[in-house]
Amino acid sequence: MKNILLMGAGKIGEMISAMLADTGDYHVTVADRDEIALARMPKHPNIATTVVDALDGDAMDTAMKGKFAVLMACGHVMTHVIAPAAKKAGAHYFDLTEDVKSTNLVKELAKDSATAFVPQCGLAPGFIGIVGHHLTKGFDTLHNVHMRVGALPELPSNALKYNLTWSTDGLINEYCQPCEAIQDSVKTTVPPLEQLEKIVIDGVEYEAFNTSGGLGTLCETLEGRVRNMNYRSMRYPGHRDILKLLLQDLRLNERQDLMREIFENALPLTNQDVVIVFATVSGEKNGRFMEQTYANKVYARDINGKMQTAIQITTSAGICAMLDMLVDGHLPQKGFVRQEDADFNIFIANRFGSVYATDTTSIKLAAE
Numbered sequence: 001m002k003n004i005l006l007m008g009a010g011k012i013g014e015m016i017s018a019m020l021a022d023t024g025d026y027h028v029t030v031a032d033r034d035e036i037a038l039a040r041m042p043k044h045p046n047i048a049t050t051v052v053d054a055l056d057g058d059a060m061d062t063a064m065k066g067k068f069a070v071l072m073a074c075g076h077v078m079t080h081v082i083a084p085a086a087k088k089a090g091a092h093y094f095d096l097t098e099d100v101k102s103t104n105l106v107k108e109l110a111k112d113s114a115t116a117f118v119p120q121c122g123l124a125p126g127f128i129g130i131v132g133h134h135l136t137k138g139f140d141t142l143h144n145v146h147m148r149v150g151a152l153p154e155l156p157s158n159a160l161k162y163n164l165t166w167s168t169d170g171l172i173n174e175y176c177q178p179c180e181a182i183q184d185s186v187k188t189t190v191p192p193l194e195q196l197e198k199i200v201i202d203g204v205e206y207e208a209f210n211t212s213g214g215l216g217t218l219c220e221t222l223e224g225r226v227r228n229m230n231y232r233s234m235r236y237p238g239h240r241d242i243l244k245l246l247l248q249d250l251r252l253n254e255r256q257d258l259m260r261e262i263f264e265n266a267l268p269l270t271n272q273d274v275v276i277v278f279a280t281v282s283g284e285k286n287g288r289f290m291e292q293t294y295a296n297k298v299y300a301r302d303i304n305g306k307m308q309t310a311i312q313i314t315t316s317a318g319i320c321a322m323l324d325m326l327v328d329g330h331l332p333q334k335g336f337v338r339q340e341d342a343d344f345n346i347f348i349a350n351r352f353g354s355v356y357a358t359d360t361t362s363i364k365l366a367a368e
Contacts, residue, residue: 002069076102128147135281146229146232210232
């Protein structure tokens with residue numbers, strides 16, 4: 001049985017700990033400074049909790065001692081503390097961050113590490129990079145790589161047509177930071193909330209626009225091979241315009257603490273959500289211009305008598321599957337590990353990754 005330290009006792013941490021503990025292959029110690037949050041963790045013989053302030057170096061050393069891996073399920077602002085502590089302890093490191101600066105820090109730590117550093121293990125970045133990279137295989141030349149992900153309320157009821165389904169800090173971060181892309185074969189950055197497009201899935205209209213971090217390391221991996229590549233978040237129509245008003249016209253991008261307070265005060269949580277994953281790749285195959293697409297929807301559902309949200313299920317499944325693949329020898333055992341280092345077919349066959357193995361949905365994509 002592998003001993004795992006899970007930093008962060010939020011809703012994603014709750015799902016990760018339950019997924020791993022239920023296998024019987026992992027013992028999970030959940031660490032957080034919030035005793036109330038720790039009390040909400042599942043009651044399971046393979047789950048323990050401990051009160052730890054990540055800023056307390058001695059406490060972190062004690063918590064990480066003897067652990068096979070450290071999984072970070074808290075805000076990206078703690079990367080600079082938790083990732084170095086994992087390296088010091090000689091533990092493998094996994095996180096869910098979409099923050100580019102945090103990933104660059106992890107990449108530096110991994111350069112001379114004897115253990116694996118595997119950031120961006122969630123949904124986007126995370127699974128979307130695995131499927132996007134998989135679709136590029138078999139093409140002689142690559143024209144477009146487009147990746148779109150939406151984590152949405154199934155039944156929107158407010159003007160933003162949105163409910164909080166995951167980290168508020170992560171949400172605001174992706175709305176405010178520059179977005180990596182490849183345009184006309186040149187790696188570049190594009191502004192968030194721009195390049196609006198419409199997508200229709202099963203008769204339901206969505207919009208998609210630039211957000212930061214979703215490509216993970218794919219720009220580096222595919223630079224020089226693809227003409228155009230970008231990532232955009234999917235929302236219900238009208239969401240983007242309200243965000244531009246709040247963040248740009250009212251300058252709340254300069255007061256992100258206030259933006260967080262507004263969101264968390266006004267937008268309710270929901271257990272009725274849906275995750276939409278769409279990736280399409282076009283290019284030359286055997287002298288023909290071809291396109292290949294992956295698309296599906298994952299809904300909230302009951303797991304062991306408790307309703308779990310789609311974002312909990314998909315995000316937790318991503319990091320748990322990557323941990324499993326490392327243990328099974330399907331990932332590099334040391335240094336920096338990219339999401340695209342994971343084989344799509346092995347990931348989908350994994351007991352956790354199989355949550356993504358759903359039927360595809362036909363999609364119409366039209367640039368505005």
